[in-house]
Amino acid sequence: MIENEYSPLRKFVAGFVNVTDEEWRLHEAVLRRRNLKKGEWIIKQGQICEYVSFINYGCFRIYNIVKEEEVTTDFRFEGHYITDYRSFLTQQPSTEYIIALEDAEVIELHYNDMQTLYEKVPSWQKYGRLIAEFLYIKVTERAQSLLFDSPEELYTRLMKERPKVIENMPQRYIASYLGIQPESLSRIRKRMMTQDGRDV
Amino acid sequence: MIENEYSPLRKFVAGFVNVTDEEWRLHEAVLRRRNLKKGEWIIKQGQICEYVSFINYGCFRIYNIVKEEEVTTDFRFEGHYITDYRSFLTQQPSTEYIIALEDAEVIELHYNDMQTLYEKVPSWQKYGRLIAEFLYIKVTERAQSLLFDSPEELYTRLMKERPKVIENMPQRYIASYLGIQPESLSRIRKRMMTQDGRDV
Numbered sequence: 001m002i003e004n005e006y007s008p009l010r011k012f013v014a015g016f017v018n019v020t021d022e023e024w025r026l027h028e029a030v031l032r033r034r035n036l037k038k039g040e041w042i043i044k045q046g047q048i049c050e051y052v053s054f055i056n057y058g059c060f061r062i063y064n065i066v067k068e069e070e071v072t073t074d075f076r077f078e079g080h081y082i083t084d085y086r087s088f089l090t091q092q093p094s095t096e097y098i099i100a101l102e103d104a105e106v107i108e109l110h111y112n113d114m115q116t117l118y119e120k121v122p123s124w125q126k127y128g129r130l131i132a133e134f135l136y137i138k139v140t141e142r143a144q145s146l147l148f149d150s151p152e153e154l155y156t157r158l159m160k161e162r163p164k165v166i167e168n169m170p171q172r173y174i175a176s177y178l179g180i181q182p183e184s185l186s187r188i189r190k191r192m193m194t195q196d197g198r199d200v
Numbered sequence: 201m202i203e204n205e206y207s208p209l210r211k212f213v214a215g216f217v218n219v220t221d222e223e224w225r226l227h228e229a230v231l232r233r234r235n236l237k238k239g240e241w242i243i244k245q246g247q248i249c250e251y252v253s254f255i256n257y258g259c260f261r262i263y264n265i266v267k268e269e270e271v272t273t274d275f276r277f278e279g280h281y282i283t284d285y286r287s288f289l290t291q292q293p294s295t296e297y298i299i300a301l302e303d304a305e306v307i308e309l310h311y312n313d314m315q316t317l318y319e320k321v322p323s324w325q326k327y328g329r330l331i332a333e334f335l336y337i338k339v340t341e342r343a344q345s346l347l348f349d350s351p352e353e354l355y356t357r358l359m360k361e362r363p364k365v366i367e368n369m370p371q372r373y374i375a376s377y378l379g380i381q382p383e384s385l386s387r388i389r390k391r392m393m394t395q396d397g398r399d400v
Contacts, residue, residue: 129332
């Protein structure tokens with residue numbers, strides 16, 4: 001296996017399915033590298049998402065604009081896909097914005113090439129199924145969490161499951177992601193630190 | 201094609217992929233029919249969802265219990281699957297309750313048989329992918345709608361996209377599904393009827 005700019009993606013795929021060298025060759029042939037500057041959008045509301053993008057380096061924020069206010073709905077870091085998968089699957093306009101929070105490099109695969117891979121490469125059907133199932137589980141858990149968890153529970157879960165978000169993102173984005181005001185997030189953090197102190 | 205109790209499911213599957221008679225025979229061999237009485241649960245919180253179930257007749261309500269209160273999260277009618285797919289996929293305990301709102305008949309497929317079908321039947325991988333993608337799109341749209349739409353917009357969307365829910369479900373379940381109080385739902389319905397009258 002030759003190490004190149006597509007190797008991180010190959011490792012990611014190998015976490016889901018076995019891919020032969022021949023199968024990977026077919027995949028690699030339709031990939032392309034794209035570099036983004038900090039503040040550049042991968043997609044904006046109203047555009048159709050034509051590519052799935054895998055992050056080689058950099059990080060991204062996903063947000064919607066609701067009543068002229070930005071609402072942050074997710075973050076993505078290197079080693080994962082960053083895509084409006086709903087828009088990609090339906091080939092309907094995106095409802096969201098995806099912006100690079102620092103200079104970034106992604107590996108892109110076009111919608112049409114994805115369909116060809118599904119027809120040509122049997123393991124690709126399985127990969128597509130496992131990815132869709134993985135995303136379904138994630139979005140279901142997130143929706144249930146937003147519906148049923150208190151702000152404290154949401155923040156505790158975020159700390160436990162996605163510490164990278166806490167470490168790397170500004171407070172205002174985290175608050176927005178949790179559906180609370182920045183002041184409420186400050187209070188929660190303060191309360192938790194005091195409780196930690198008491199427990200020790 | 202022989203018409204039997206599995207025919208509605210075969211028609212549903214045919215809406216996604218082409219299935220040969222031989223492939224269907226392999227599928228049918230592992231299906232089983234189950235009858236439920238009104239008020240019986242398909243699954244309860246804490247149980248692991250071992251089957252996907254396709255509704256031949258009857259309807260179901262999905263709910264969670266949050267702080268000792270029932271919160272309705274979805275409804276399902278005949279001709280569709282009714283399953284905690286997150287629990288099924290992960291084989292982890294369910295977080296929800298699924299109850300029959302009237303006498304019902306479902307066609308069940310066990311988790312282990314599903315895995316065997318994925319290995320044996322190539323079209324099954326594609327079917328599994330398309331179903332997972334379909335569910336991902338639905339849950340994403342529902343989550344976005346709950347986050348960004350006003351109660352009026354939620355109700356209008358429900359009327360347009362799922363009139364069966366409006367026609368068949370009690371107001372208190374619909375209100376819960378929309379995340380509002382029953383009194384708020386009454387006000388919204390009243391306001392809409394007045395507006396309709398004015399428009400005519």
